[in-house]
Amino acid sequence: MKPKSRWLAEEYAEATRALPERDVPFETLSGIPVEPVYTHEDLEGFDPERDLGYPGSFPYTRGVRASMYRGRLWTMRMFAGFGTAEQTNERFKKLLAAGQTGLSTAFDLPTLMGYDSDHPMALGEVGKCGVAVSSLADMEVLFDGIDPERVTTSMTINSPANAIWAMYLAMAERRGADLSKVGGTIQNDILKEFIAQKEYIFPPEPSVRLVIDTFEWGPKHAPRFNFVSVSGYHIREAGATAAQELAFTLADGIHYVRKALERGLDIDEFAPRISFFFNVHNDFFEEIAKFRAARRIWARQMRDVFGAKDPRSWMLRTHAQTAGVSLTAQQPLVNVARVAIQALAAVLGGTQSLHTDSFDEALALPTEEAATLALRTQQVIAHETGVTNTVDPLAGSYYLESLTNEMERRALEYFERIDELGGVEAAIEEGFFAREIGDASWKYQREVDEKRRIVVGVNEYVQEFPEVPIQLVDPSVVEVQKERLARVRRERDQAKAQAALAELEAAAKEGRNTMPAFMACAHAYCTLGEQMDVLRKVFGVYQEPVLI
Amino acid sequence: MDRKIRVLIAKPGLDGHDRGAKVIARALRDAGMEVVYTGLRQTAEMIVSAAVQEDVDAVGLSVLSGAHMHYFRQVVEGLRQKGADDVLVFGGGIVPDQDLPELESLGVGRIFGPGTSTEEVVAYVREAVAQRAAQR
Numbered sequence: 001m002k003p004k005s006r007w008l009a010e011e012y013a014e015a016t017r018a019l020p021e022r023d024v025p026f027e028t029l030s031g032i033p034v035e036p037v038y039t040h041e042d043l044e045g046f047d048p049e050r051d052l053g054y055p056g057s058f059p060y061t062r063g064v065r066a067s068m069y070r071g072r073l074w075t076m077r078m079f080a081g082f083g084t085a086e087q088t089n090e091r092f093k094k095l096l097a098a099g100q101t102g103l104s105t106a107f108d109l110p111t112l113m114g115y116d117s118d119h120p121m122a123l124g125e126v127g128k129c130g131v132a133v134s135s136l137a138d139m140e141v142l143f144d145g146i147d148p149e150r151v152t153t154s155m156t157i158n159s160p161a162n163a164i165w166a167m168y169l170a171m172a173e174r175r176g177a178d179l180s181k182v183g184g185t186i187q188n189d190i191l192k193e194f195i196a197q198k199e200y201i202f203p204p205e206p207s208v209r210l211v212i213d214t215f216e217w218g219p220k221h222a223p224r225f226n227f228v229s230v231s232g233y234h235i236r237e238a239g240a241t242a243a244q245e246l247a248f249t250l251a252d253g254i255h256y257v258r259k260a261l262e263r264g265l266d267i268d269e270f271a272p273r274i275s276f277f278f279n280v281h282n283d284f285f286e287e288i289a290k291f292r293a294a295r296r297i298w299a300r301q302m303r304d305v306f307g308a309k310d311p312r313s314w315m316l317r318t319h320a321q322t323a324g325v326s327l328t329a330q331q332p333l334v335n336v337a338r339v340a341i342q343a344l345a346a347v348l349g350g351t352q353s354l355h356t357d358s359f360d361e362a363l364a365l366p367t368e369e370a371a372t373l374a375l376r377t378q379q380v381i382a383h384e385t386g387v388t389n390t391v392d393p394l395a396g397s398y399y400l401e402s403l404t405n406e407m408e409r410r411a412l413e414y415f416e417r418i419d420e421l422g423g424v425e426a427a428i429e430e431g432f433f434a435r436e437i438g439d440a441s442w443k444y445q446r447e448v449d450e451k452r453r454i455v456v457g458v459n460e461y462v463q464e465f466p467e468v469p470i471q472l473v474d475p476s477v478v479e480v481q482k483e484r485l486a487r488v489r490r491e492r493d494q495a496k497a498q499a500a501l502a503e504l505e506a507a508a509k510e511g512r513n514t515m516p517a518f519m520a521c522a523h524a525y526c527t528l529g530e531q532m533d534v535l536r537k538v539f540g541v542y543q544e545p546v547l548i
Numbered sequence: 549m550d551r552k553i554r555v556l557i558a559k560p561g562l563d564g565h566d567r568g569a570k571v572i573a574r575a576l577r578d579a580g581m582e583v584v585y586t587g588l589r590q591t592a593e594m595i596v597s598a599a600v601q602e603d604v605d606a607v608g609l610s611v612l613s614g615a616h617m618h619y620f621r622q623v624v625e626g627l628r629q630k631g632a633d634d635v636l637v638f639g640g641g642i643v644p645d646q647d648l649p650e651l652e653s654l655g656v657g658r659i660f661g662p663g664t665s666t667e668e669v670v671a672y673v674r675e676a677v678a679q680r681a682a683q684r
Contacts, residue, residue, distance in 0.1 A: 109563060113562045115562075124561065128614030197565070198564025238567050239571075329662045362663075364642065438574075445666060449665045449666055449667060455663070457663075472644075544587070544588070546587035548573045548577065548585050
């Protein structure tokens with residue numbers, strides 16, 4: 001076989017003389033140049049034993065379990081939440097009845113920002129982009145009739161994560177559940193909030209401390225819970241490329257590990273419960289490469305840099321969600337195709353759980369029909385396509401393996417730059433991530449505006465499409481919420497509530513672990529706003545530098 | 549004549565999704581306008597007072613959280629109370645079609661949804677601001 005360079009100079013050149021290449025950028029969404037063909041020459045120095053191994057063994061490039069989907073399919077976990085706890089509870093039950101295997105809770109913005117539903121800052125936002133949870137009373141309604149020992153629940157909550165987690169666990173305890181059997185995930189990744197989604201309350205340092213409180217408390221008290229889901233999803237949605245998403249997310253994970261070690265925690269006690277959450281976008285192979293590179297980088301960091309001994313500490317387990325930002329409001333049904341292809345990439349990338357977006361999400365929250373169709377998309381992949389029959393079927397592809405190597409290389413390069421800036425917290429305060437992401441999203445927008453990138457139905461193949469029905473949120477939600485909140489404040493044991501809040505303040509001030517105090521607050525029906533106000537007083541609030 | 553168009557881009561409320569706001573701010577600036585970006589978590593009062601203080605021709609609100617009706621109404625009314633109802637209020641984000649007639653009746657200009665090209669927004673702001681200036 002002739003060398004690739006000769007083939008390119010001869011056969012390929014001849015072919016493109018006869019029929020020139022199309023005038024489009026041959027590069028991935030991250031801007032990695034893509035060659036006409038890949039051969040063994042692109043994998044020089046590649047050692048399958050060192051770089052791939054078998055599935056379920058170091059460095060886990062091929063997946064964290066030996067049998068992967070032959071043993072158990074990924075968890076089909078649809079993110080849901082809107083209106084009142086009653087309405088979301090009803091949606092949860094319908095999703096479970098439709099064959100979903102885990103729950104995932106979306107909270108409304110006041111809850112995410114630590115305000116009760118009746119706070120002035122909550123006006124107009126209660127129940128709009130998630131469910132309102134202001135106290136244990138709401139949590140009890142939200143999970144009514146759902147067994148916390150049987151169904152694992154993921155909660156997308158960050159700055160107030162400790163308080164919301166405590167409410168969930170308190171709810172489970174009151175139902176007589178054994179906390180050692182209650183599983184799920186709290187997102188609890190504050191670093192990506194500073195980097196991308198901006199739902200922070202306190203400054204970075206005390207915010208990270210609250211996260212590390214869960215690292216310390218979780219393994220002893222709720223060992224089946226993932227107390228953090230280190231998230232690239234939001235970084236990507238904010239405009240980052242796949243390579244940036246990979247790099248920044250793993251840098252965040254490493255930052256938490258360092259902070260936990262600084263507190264004197266044993267790596268093999270907390271690391272097995274660190275989980276991840278990645279976006280899965282349109283560039284099919286790049287996305288698959290991203291998942292594979294993520295596992296390899298994490299395994300090497302954990303074993304070789306941090307000295308973790310337990311293989312469970314080396315494994316990067318992840319949730320994935322199709323890219324909301326890739327959905328178009330134009331011709332919304334076309335999104336069904338995008339979501340299916342993205343979901344397939346997540347599965348070929350070896351995800352542990354998956355949310356598929358509904359086709360109407362560029363318009364509003366999903367309707368029940370749209371959410372069911374998105375779930376069915378996963379079921380088609382799982383049961384009809386055959387991709388689950390063998391583990392990591394794309395391993396050994398010259399293209400995919402070179403892309404995996406390239407993603408890893410770019411991530412390590414970013415690690416160095418972040419370290420030079422003094423670490424993740426320093427880089428946040430310096431505006432590094434905001435600039436990187438802002439530039440990437442600007443570049444992408446220019447490409448779409450200038451039609452160098454085609455988005456079907458948006459800048460090409462434009463056509464009127466029939467309107468689709470959308471989900472509306474009943475404005476009476478806020479009244480139901482306010483009424484329940486007033487009742488909670490009126491009927492609870494006031495002395496117990498005040499004592500719990502005082503203890504939370506003391507723990508925060510004295511640098512003790514705050515989780516026991518959050519548990520006491522939850523059981524005493526302290527509201528979320530009350531608890532966050534205590535911490536606002538102790539920690540102060542953060543305001544980011546304004547950059548365009 | 550020849551005064552640069554001044555635009556305030558604002559993120560009202562609790563929503564932290566600022567990708568669109570920043571891209572639009574950058575596009576308007578590149579098109580030669582003077583752009584002030586408020587940053588996050590602005591109340592309607594803060595936005596109105598920034599608009600008056602900066603003497604802007606247009607205010608662009610970016611809302612993806614579903615709280616758009618509340619904030620557009622408050623900003624439009626606030627501007628009116630300050631005698632600044634000649635300021636163009638337009639917006640972008642996730643706004644369902646059925647809310648558009650009510651926003652229009654409030655006097656809100658165009659609302660740009662996902663997939664809008666930045667050229668379209670730039671052209672609109674230029675034209676709508678010129679139209680308002682001619683009416684004055």
